[in-house]
Amino acid sequence: MKKNRTEEDVYILAVESSCDETAAAVVKNGREILSNVIASQIPLHTLYGGVVPELASRKHMEKINQVIQAALDQSGMTLEQITAVAVTYGPGLVGALLVGVAEAKAIAYGAGKPLVGVHHIEGHVSANFIEHPDLEPPFVCLIVSGGHTHLVVVKDYGEFEILGRTRDDAAGEAFDKVARAVGLGYPGGPKVDKAAKSGNPLAIHFPRARVEGAPYDFSFSGLKSAVLNYINHANMMGQEINVPDLAASFQYAVVDVLVSHTVDAARELGYDKVAIAGGVASNSGLRDEMRRRCKKQGLKLYYPSPVFCTDNAAMIGTAAYYEYINGVRSGWDLNAVPNLRLGER
Numbered sequence: 001m002k003k004n005r006t007e008e009d010v011y012i013l014a015v016e017s018s019c020d021e022t023a024a025a026v027v028k029n030g031r032e033i034l035s036n037v038i039a040s041q042i043p044l045h046t047l048y049g050g051v052v053p054e055l056a057s058r059k060h061m062e063k064i065n066q067v068i069q070a071a072l073d074q075s076g077m078t079l080e081q082i083t084a085v086a087v088t089y090g091p092g093l094v095g096a097l098l099v100g101v102a103e104a105k106a107i108a109y110g111a112g113k114p115l116v117g118v119h120h121i122e123g124h125v126s127a128n129f130i131e132h133p134d135l136e137p138p139f140v141c142l143i144v145s146g147g148h149t150h151l152v153v154v155k156d157y158g159e160f161e162i163l164g165r166t167r168d169d170a171a172g173e174a175f176d177k178v179a180r181a182v183g184l185g186y187p188g189g190p191k192v193d194k195a196a197k198s199g200n201p202l203a204i205h206f207p208r209a210r211v212e213g214a215p216y217d218f219s220f221s222g223l224k225s226a227v228l229n230y231i232n233h234a235n236m237m238g239q240e241i242n243v244p245d246l247a248a249s250f251q252y253a254v255v256d257v258l259v260s261h262t263v264d265a266a267r268e269l270g271y272d273k274v275a276i277a278g279g280v281a282s283n284s285g286l287r288d289e290m291r292r293r294c295k296k297q298g299l300k301l302y303y304p305s306p307v308f309c310t311d312n313a314a315m316i317g318t319a320a321y322y323e324y325i326n327g328v329r330s331g332w333d334l335n336a337v338p339n340l341r342l343g344e345r
Contacts, residue, residue, distance in 0.1 A: 010324060013082045013107070014317030015068065017100030018092025018120050019147070020045055020056045021310065022063040026075035026082070027317030030325075031129055035074035036307070036314040039063040042187060049186050050176065057095035064103050071313070079111045086320030089117040089330075090340030091147070097336035105332060116320045117330040120311075121148055121342050122158060124277040126322070127304040127315035135275070135302050140266040142258060144286070145278035146172035146189075149218050150342060151261055153269065157322035160342055163265050164216030171254055172280045174220040178227050178250055182243055192247045193283050199248030201285075204230065206253040216261050223253055251285045258286060263293045275302040282306040 009029055016023040020041040026034040041059050045051045072078065087104030090097060101117075108115040125141050137157060143150040149166040169177070172189055179188025184195060206226050209219040227250050234241050266274050274294055280286060281303050294301040308315055 010083045010321055011077060011081060012084055012086050012116070012317040012320045012324065013068070013071070013079070014086040014118075014313040014320055015064070015100045015104045016088045016123070016311055016313040016316045017060045017064065017096050018088045018090075019096055019311055020051045020059075021312070022060050022067050023311060023313035024064075024068040024071035025313035025317045026071055026077050027314060027321060030318050030321030031133060033130060033314045033317075034077065035071045036312055037067050037070045037074065038307075038312055039067050046186050049180060051093070053093045053095055056093060057099055060096055060099040064099060068103070068107070079107070079113070082111070082113055084108075084114040084116055084320065084324050085111070086116040086118050086316055086324075087334075088120045088123060088316050089334055090337035091120055092336075092338060094336050094338040097338060101334060101336050105334060109332060114324070115330045115332070115334060116323050116328055117334045118316045118319045118323065119340060119342060121150060122160075123315040123319045125152070125154055125160075125275070126319035127277055127308040127312075128275045128302045129318050130308055130314060131304060132302050135273070138271065139273035139275055139302075140262060140269070140271045141275040141277060142262045142281075143278045144171045144258060144276065144280035146170060146176060148278060149220075149258075151216050151218075151265060152342070153271070154275075158319070158326065158328075162342060164214060164218060164261060166218040166220065167211060168219055168221040169224055171218070171220060171258065172278070174224045174254065175280070177224055181228055181231055182241065182246060184243070184247070189280055189283060192251055193285060195244050195247035196251045196285060197244075199242070199244030199246070201248040201252035203242065203245035204249035206230075206249055208253055208257050216265055218257060218261065220254065223250070251283070255283070255286045255289050259289045259293050262290070263297055263299065266299055267297055272298070273300050273302065277304065277309065279310045282309040
């Protein structure tokens with residue numbers, strides 16, 4: 001393990017603004033959350049059926065100072081007591097990222113503190129460390145959100161081997177598009193999950209895509225198209241659509257692929273621990289099916305509480321702690337990198 005614990009406590013002030021949540025947190029020694037403040041923009045973007053990047057950036061500028069001050073106040077810490085400042089610098093919406101990066105750089109420079117840039121996906125993986133003190137690398141992790149679907153081996157803190165990724169739509173993106181098409185609205189993931197609870201997941205058979213030569217890669221565009229074709233055909237024929245059945249059948253098709261790839265990878269590569277992360281990791285269907293199949297295969301499953309699945313700064317502070325104790329420091333030229341790939345710096 002690269003983890004080299006320091007003698008003194010390490011307090012990280014973390015900032016997250018990669019999409020539509022303005023968030024700040026204070027994290028002690030990577031696993032203890034002293035504060036975790038999130039200002040959500042969901043009511044604003046619901047008016048438009050999805051995230052509007054320019055509006056998201058403006059709202060971050062309005063809220064970020066207040067959110068950071070609230071995080072410090074709730075933690076009982078002052079800037080002088082903070083060890084380092086961390087911030088998400090990619091991937092994400094470029095304008096939204098720039099707000100957080102500029103703020104974190106200004107605070108770190110003014111307070112004379114080290115700056116640590118954090119990869120957003122690494123943050124999602126690290127959310128699992130917050131509530132599971134027994135979880136240590138290596139393990140297989142599935143990261144599923146509105147913008148990302150990755151299957152990785154967490155070889156060590158901050159060290160990843162990518163097994164598979166989506167070739168087109170991310171899983172969360174498919175949820176949003178199907179929810180919009182069937183009239184459930186935004187945000188799509190929670191609304192589809194809620195509707196699916198009263199539906200029959202076997203009512204409609206939707207396709208499961210396999211990528212030839214890449215057994216752990218994902219593809220959801222064909223599934224999304226199949227659902228849209230089903231809706232269009234029903235409308236043309238004047239047939240009433242059973243929304244709960246459609247939601248349950250679509251959700252099960254997504255979950256079936258996500259779980260199969262993850263469990264197969266862990267079993268075939270010889271890992272006995274599996275974790276899930278990202279906004280879609282709070283989906284009840286995914287959690288239930290992953291629990292069932294992991295238990296059947298003798299795998300130990302980890303996942304964060306819903307508040308740590310969606311974008312938050314606590315997970316960024318946790319990831320930053322392990323980067324910090326391993327000597328990672330960012331320069332004052334740190335910039336937003338909207339298409340930052342996992343493993344890049």
